[in-house]
Amino acid sequence: SAVISQKPSRDICQRGTSLTIQCQVDSQVTMMFWYRQQPGQSLTLIATANQGSEATYESGFVIDKFPISRPNLTFSTLTVSNLSPEDSSIYLCSVDRPNYGYTFGSGTRLTVV
């Protein structure tokens, strides 16, 4: 099974700043996914990161707020920009294992003050 290293595990950021989250996978994967989990809520898909092309965003999420990079088949970053307290959430990256769903990183717990 794929192993995903996600960092930072947590951070406290000032409003108006940005946080970049990194995910490294131990094998090449075609698609990487980024989720947000607001406090007490379920997971919501933000976008799909594709190597060599623009990320595809779900309804309600825009590139200016959540820019994503995917420079190769094992690595991706998600930036949460212009932070506000409403961005306080857990952010998770994941990769698809056919017939078994997604394997997730350990998550990044972001607190905006």
Next chain:
Amino acid sequence: AQKITQTQPGMFVQEKEAVTLDCTYDTSDPSYGLFWYKQPSSGEMIFLIYQGSYDQQNATEGRYSLNFQKARKSANLVISASQLGDSAMYFCAIRRRDDKIIFGKGTRLHILP
């Protein structure tokens, strides 16, 4: 559009008893996959079990089994002989036609000693 419904926001169960967590789904896709994930307080997402829509038998993984009733669009998770370590959030999810996964709101399970 695909939809997952988990009607039990929280459950309290005595240790060693069996637990059934409810999940119903809605999809127009002829082929789909259903998943259950566990999220302990640490925040990580742990894959538990998978059921394909064309699988003839209900999936089982150790103490976990999936009670799949296709006509009723139901995919309940059964945990046998519950343990204190089973206390966590549990999410039911369905794979979308574009291979992305949509999660239900989750059920918080408390195992009582």
